[in-house]
Amino acid sequence: MLRGAGLLVLLFLPDPTIGQEMDTLTGHGGAVLEIAVADDGTIATGSFDNSVGIWNERSPTWLEGHDAAVTAVEFMDDGTLASAGDDFALIRWQEGEASVLGHHRGKVSDIAQAPDGTLATASWDGTIGLWTTDNPPVWLTGHASGVNAVSYMDNATLLSAGADGTLRVWDVSDGSNRIVYSHGFGINVMETASNRVLIGTVDGRTIVFEPQDWTTVAEFGTDRDPVLSLAVSPDQSRFAVGDGAGHITVMSMPDLTVEREFTATANGPVWALAFDGEGHLLAGGLDHRVFFWPLDSDPPLQLMAANAQSNVPVSNGARQFQRKCAVCHTLTNDRSRRAGPALGGLFGRRAGSMPNYPYSEILANSDIIWDAETIDALFDEGPDHYIPGSRMPMQRITGPEDREDLIAWLRDATALTEE
Numbered sequence: 027m028l029r030g031a032g033l034l035v036l037l038f039l040p041d042p043t044i045g046q047e048m049d050t051l052t053g054h055g056g057a058v059l060e061i062a063v064a065d066d067g068t069i070a071t072g073s074f075d076n077s078v079g080i081w082n083e084r085s086p087t088w089l090e091g092h093d094a095a096v097t098a099v100e101f102m103d104d105g106t107l108a109s110a111g112d113d114f115a116l117i118r119w120q121e122g123e124a125s126v127l128g129h130h131r132g133k134v135s136d137i138a139q140a141p142d143g144t145l146a147t148a149s150w151d152g153t154i155g156l157w158t159t160d161n162p163p164v165w166l167t168g169h170a171s172g173v174n175a176v177s178y179m180d181n182a183t184l185l186s187a188g189a190d191g192t193l194r195v196w197d198v199s200d201g202s203n204r205i206v207y208s209h210g211f212g213i214n215v216m217e218t219a220s221n222r223v224l225i226g227t228v229d230g231r232t233i234v235f236e237p238q239d240w241t242t243v244a245e246f247g248t249d250r251d252p253v254l255s256l257a258v259s260p261d262q263s264r265f266a267v268g269d270g271a272g273h274i275t276v277m278s279m280p281d282l283t284v285e286r287e288f289t290a291t292a293n294g295p296v297w298a299l300a301f302d303g304e305g306h307l308l309a310g311g312l313d314h315r316v317f318f319w320p321l322d323s324d325p326p327l328q329l330m331a332a333n334a335q336s337n338v339p340v341s342n343g344a345r346q347f348q349r350k351c352a353v354c355h356t357l358t359n360d361r362s363r364r365a366g367p368a369l370g371g372l373f374g375r376r377a378g379s380m381p382n383y384p385y386s387e388i389l390a391n392s393d394i395i396w397d398a399e400t401i402d403a404l405f406d407e408g409p410d411h412y413i414p415g416s417r418m419p420m421q422r423i424t425g426p427e428d429r430e431d432l433i434a435w436l437r438d439a440t441a442l443t444e445e
């Protein structure tokens with residue numbers, strides 16, 4: 027009996043037919059971290075499952091080339107696609123073929139293209155990379171910590187924003203920059219429109235600037251949930267803000283008033299937003315699908331039922347798994363499209379023994395047998411201490427009861443016996 031798997035389906039994939047049929051892009055095996063829409067309507071998605079999805083008429087083609095989550099995708103003016111991610115790599119895709127342009131020394135969080143075709147990348151290594159076809163990359167340094175967003179104003183003028191809370195204007199000809207705005211918290215995202223620059227911050231603010239003199243045109247938001255995604259509609263009449271608690275706010279650009287509010291993806295974070303130019307807002311997050319929220323139909327609020335959180339009572343163990351593990355692990359024993367190995371049949375299994383999963387050498391050669399004791403130690407000490415060199419993320423579960431509940435729940439949920 028796959029009780030755990032059934033429960034997860036409820037938690038993660040609330041049936042859209044509960045409310046009204048909702049259009050989705052379905053197929054990724056991990057959270058959707060970025061969405062881009064080309065002028066011809068083609069959609070590209072970047073996911074925690076390490077793949078890029080290219081969607082024509084809602085059906086996917088997968089581009090496999092990254093070794094970690096894909097956090098940035100951008101259509102280029104010449105019809106190619108650029109992608110980058112947690113593997114530090116910048117890849118350009120031409121007819122499904124990958125060419126790796128190079129690497130940062132940290133995760134890459136954003137890609138922008140200049141009118142002349144130059145690419146700019148923002149990285150957690152604190153630099154901005156400038157990439158042309160003929161020359162090695164140029165690195166712009168100045169941010170005190172990770173750079174989260176880049177955007178071109180024109181060929182010579184680049185904007186950047188980052189974890190140090192600064193918004194900077196770069197003269198790319200000499201690599202100099204000046205700080206035009208400083209926020210007390212990190213800036214997560216930035217978008218530009220013809221005469222507006224928008225940022226979203228760690229402390230939940232959305233700020234709209236007039237880039238002529240960098241005056242603040244509007245500032246709004248709560249102080250609670252970080253802003254994780256921003257998008258401007260192709261006609262620049264609207265923009266959308268997505269936050270860490272699953273709220274999406276659609277605003278009118280000229281009036282700066284709220285047009286619509288949605289609650290998306292079962293209260294998980296809204297990592298990705300994009301407008302498709304056909305009256306939809308596309309949203310991606312923990313749920314592996316992209317949802318199309320219609321912007322012009324009335325009333326929009328009925329649709330919220332489609333994705334509302336289910337009221338099934340959830341045990342602490344299940345909650346631990348949902349919050350801390352499920353983005354990377356399934357409970358079955360097939361090859362899944364997630365970052366970590368499937369956990370089906372975990373208890374009694376030797377570490378690194380799932381066929382077809384590309385384990386790190388450390389885990390593949392380890393003698394650990396997974397049971398209550400070893401799993402407890404794994405999250406008591408943290409994978410970086412318990413199995414140094416493995417590719418598991420640094421993560422500890424400090425409460426002994428939380429570990430106990432998780433392990434008790436996992437024992438049941440990963441059991442593969444049929445009866």
Ligand code: HEC
Pocket residue numbers: 346347350351352353354355365366367372376377378379380384385386387388389390396401405415416417418419
């Ligand atoms: C960000 C992704 C991610 C998250 C979150 C995550 N893991 Fe993992 N996990 C991995 C990866 C990647 C590996 C394989 C590591 C390697 O090959 O070195 C792994 C390996 C494992 C293994 C060893 C499996 C085997 O076949 O040997 C166990 C057990 C495990 N994870 C349990 C958990 C649990 C329980 C949680 C939640 C508390 C969790 N993981 C959260 C990515 C993740």
